[in-house]
Amino acid sequence: MEKISGAKAVVECLKKEGVEVIFGIPGGANMPIYDELFSSDIRHILARHEQGAVHMAEGYARASGKVGVCMATSGPGATNLITGIADAYMDSVPLICITGQVPTQFVGTDAFQETDVVGITTPITKHNYLVKNIQDLPRVFKDAFHIATTGRPGPVVIDLPKDVLNDRFEFYYPENVHLRGYKPTYRGHPLMVKKAAELIMRAESPVIVAGGGVIISGATEELITLAEMTMTPVATTLMGKGAIPENHPLSLGMVGMHGSKYANYAVMEADLIIAVGVRFTDRTTGRYETWAPNAKKIHIDIDPAEIGKNIEVDVPIVGDAKSVLRDIIKRLSPKINKEWVERVNQLKQSYPFTFEDSEDEIKPQYVIKKLNEIVPDAIVTTEVGQNQMWSAMFWRALKPRTFITSGGLAAMGFGFPAALGAKVARPEEVVIDIAGDGSFVMTCQELATSITEDIPIIVAILNNGYLGMVRQWQQIFHEGRYSEVDLGGVPDFVKLAEAYGAEGIRVTRKEDVEDAIKEALKNDVTTVIDFVVSREENVLPMVPPGMPITQILDEKSIKPVRGKVRPKPGVRKREGERRMEIEEREEGAEVMEE
Amino acid sequence: MKAKHTIAVLVENKPGVLARVAGLFARRGYNIESLSVGVTESSDLSRMTIVVEGDERVVEQVTKQLNKQIDVIKVSHMEPHETVNRELALFKIAVEPHERGEIMHLVEIFRGRIVDVGTKTMIIEVTGDEDKISAMHQLLKKYTIKEMVRTGVISMVRGPKILKSEKEE
Ligand SMILES: Cc1ncc(C[n+]2csc(CCOP(=O)(O)OP(=O)(O)O)c2C)c(N)n1
Numbered sequence A: 001m002e003k004i005s006g007a008k009a010v011v012e013c014l015k016k017e018g019v020e021v022i023f024g025i026p027g028g029a030n031m032p033i034y035d036e037l038f039s040s041d042i043r044h045i046l047a048r049h050e051q052g053a054v055h056m057a058e059g060y061a062r063a064s065g066k067v068g069v070c071m072a073t074s075g076p077g078a079t080n081l082i083t084g085i086a087d088a089y090m091d092s093v094p095l096i097c098i099t100g101q102v103p104t105q106f107v108g109t110d111a112f113q114e115t116d117v118v119g120i121t122t123p124i125t126k127h128n129y130l131v132k133n134i135q136d137l138p139r140v141f142k143d144a145f146h147i148a149t150t151g152r153p154g155p156v157v158i159d160l161p162k163d164v165l166n167d168r169f170e171f172y173y174p175e176n177v178h179l180r181g182y183k184p185t186y187r188g189h190p191l192m193v194k195k196a197a198e199l200i201m202r203a204e205s206p207v208i209v210a211g212g213g214v215i216i217s218g219a220t221e222e223l224i225t226l227a228e229m230t231m232t233p234v235a236t237t238l239m240g241k242g243a244i245p246e247n248h249p250l251s252l253g254m255v256g257m258h259g260s261k262y263a264n265y266a267v268m269e270a271d272l273i274i275a276v277g278v279r280f281t282d283r284t285t286g287r288y289e290t291w292a293p294n295a296k297k298i299h300i301d302i303d304p305a306e307i308g309k310n311i312e313v314d315v316p317i318v319g320d321a322k323s324v325l326r327d328i329i330k331r332l333s334p335k336i337n338k339e340w341v342e343r344v345n346q347l348k349q350s351y352p353f354t355f356e357d358s359e360d361e362i363k364p365q366y367v368i369k370k371l372n373e374i375v376p377d378a379i380v381t382t383e384v385g386q387n388q389m390w391s392a393m394f395w396r397a398l399k400p401r402t403f404i405t406s407g408g409l410a411a412m413g414f415g416f417p418a419a420l421g422a423k424v425a426r427p428e429e430v431v432i433d434i435a436g437d438g439s440f441v442m443t444c445q446e447l448a449t450s451i452t453e454d455i456p457i458i459v460a461i462l463n464n465g466y467l468g469m470v471r472q473w474q475q476i477f478h479e480g481r482y483s484e485v486d487l488g489g490v491p492d493f494v495k496l497a498e499a500y501g502a503e504g505i506r507v508t509r510k511e512d513v514e515d516a517i518k519e520a521l522k523n524d525v526t527t528v529i530d531f532v533v534s535r536e537e538n539v540l541p542m543v544p545p546g547m548p549i550t551q552i553l554d555e556k557s558i559k560p561v562r563g564k565v566r567p568k569p570g571v572r573k574r575e576g577e578r579r580m581e582i583e584e585r586e587e588g589a590e591v592m593e594e
Numbered sequence B: 001m002k003a004k005h006t007i008a009v010l011v012e013n014k015p016g017v018l019a020r021v022a023g024l025f026a027r028r029g030y031n032i033e034s035l036s037v038g039v040t041e042s043s044d045l046s047r048m049t050i051v052v053e054g055d056e057r058v059v060e061q062v063t064k065q066l067n068k069q070i071d072v073i074k075v076s077h078m079e080p081h082e083t084v085n086r087e088l089a090l091f092k093i094a095v096e097p098h099e100r101g102e103i104m105h106l107v108e109i110f111r112g113r114i115v116d117v118g119t120k121t122m123i124i125e126v127t128g129d130e131d132k133i134s135a136m137h138q139l140l141k142k143y144t145i146k147e148m149v150r151t152g153v154i155s156m157v158r159g160p161k162i163l164k165s166e167k168e169e
């Protein structure tokens, strides 16, 4: 048999695994792979920062359900991937991250561009490999893809020294994996399934809490069947958005810190919680001991380590959400808890989910509602902060894999590259990154990628001139000391977009919001819409961290604290027209006297 | 209730596995009392014995987190009454000539051995369960202990039951 190089073998492995697209940046250590990609038909998308590449791979994976592949060189290339790898680990996203490494004889010598990639990524990967011998390479790829995509998915890093890439061998690709230490459980234990079904049939005020696991498992149909059969309302976590269409009569929207009041109250009144594919973070439950105090709890998750970690449960079921729900449904018969259904409807009516709109300025919530109205089927990604929470609250996700957000890590800069990755996976869909002005600048260099790779999306910046979520906390918990959150009105996002060859639109009046969105939809290049929104709008309702989720702050319970800013020298010097414009809008915030 | 728990872990005999396991304990804030590792009857497997302190919940989490590691093949909570637990300790004692007889007698009672004798020091070797080693340690404190090393506990289930990966059983 003909011998091929390790680099060529990498490309062969990727082909065998059906990889169609890779996101990455070349460098010294991974150049042999790039040399092979030159003549391969795998699409490579050249990012402008490795963080961009890995978030794109994540967006691709989250939007499609397929594994995302990204590539970086050794040292700084690999370390630039870290945020995305950690993000994928937290949110269970299947990723293969291929990093170049210095030649094996230099490993451990602090060689040029050497970092201990396996050491650095061990706490944030499902598994990782340093391939020291070319003979191991195909086996490693086979196992890595299997590990990344099965059970609870997650990122796997493969670190490849340059001499291994240049070495030659007779290529083979293993047919099977045999990992004796890795055997995920898919079917739920029959006894536990039976117990769960009994509890559901006996419950009088049940609530389903659906998380990201439902989406990963593709269990939407089963979830809806369970809900409808027993008329059980469904609340979701942030990661569970889209697990049930949010216009479904049984949908309660999101629970937790920024959940709807009625979802949180319903959970607290429930006598049974059916938790599917959730991991009960503090953002969902508030203070653990106080959560759903009257409820028995069924917890379905594929990762045994999530069960009983934060919340004690009565019926633990380890297994794949889809399979377990199917088994449970088989044991149910249709029923209605009439009083409970009425009670939940009453909660919905008593605590309607609204915001105070304005005619003088653009409210961020208004922008999201308008976007949702005009393109209800779009795939939405978000940045992090207020923009993310308003999106979670006011964007109604109708299908799984259409609401893509950095949940566990909450990494600013995620949304834009993730949107590009999502668009690559599903080019026929409209993709919108609902962004904050702070987050967007963390990865906005990927505008270059969106232009050169022809990946047109819409960036809707909710420009409040602040690191808004931090400002909100400072207003509520730090007596209005706005410490290092004023972004000073830079950059000019329209010019920024134009500098890259993208389109930019600035919207300062409410009546122009709709037209701007429609114009962006007509464009065939990426369009950045700079919505200049009210500066000090808060995300409400809100449960303060560490409190029970019945302790809900709203407009009425928050003291109207006036914020104080510490002016920056550069901000004072700058006399841009735009800055003046924003300054005029500033009502709440006053500049501290020197 | 907080107590000491012994956990036996069968892992792939590969570089880096010890680092993964140790890192996991550090990261999640579990306290390792002792950890010992070595090869097993099959050359591709290593076995770790880890003693952790914590309540039932901690032990459950430790077990589950260990099981999540791809290179971990089997995790077993060793019940004290079903297992043989052994540890080896070496003590270097400063001895005056007139104390020698007394110490040798003590070592004999503990079925220990004197493995090195110098003009001013001797090394004592003791094997046993943790309590026995601690008792020996306590008694030797009467003299000057210049150095002590302990291997950490290793543990094996009594009777025919063995620790094996599911597939091979
Ligand atoms: C990489 C990173 N750094 C810092 C934070 C902390 N943080 C959370 S929200 C936020 C403000 C985000 O500002 P912006 O993108 O403008 O969104 P807004 O809240 O104003 O909508 C910050 C700094 C974070 N989540 N991620």
Ligand SMILES: [Mg+2]
Binding pocket: A436, A437, A438, A462, A463, A464, A465, A466, A467, A468
């Ligand atoms: Mg902002």
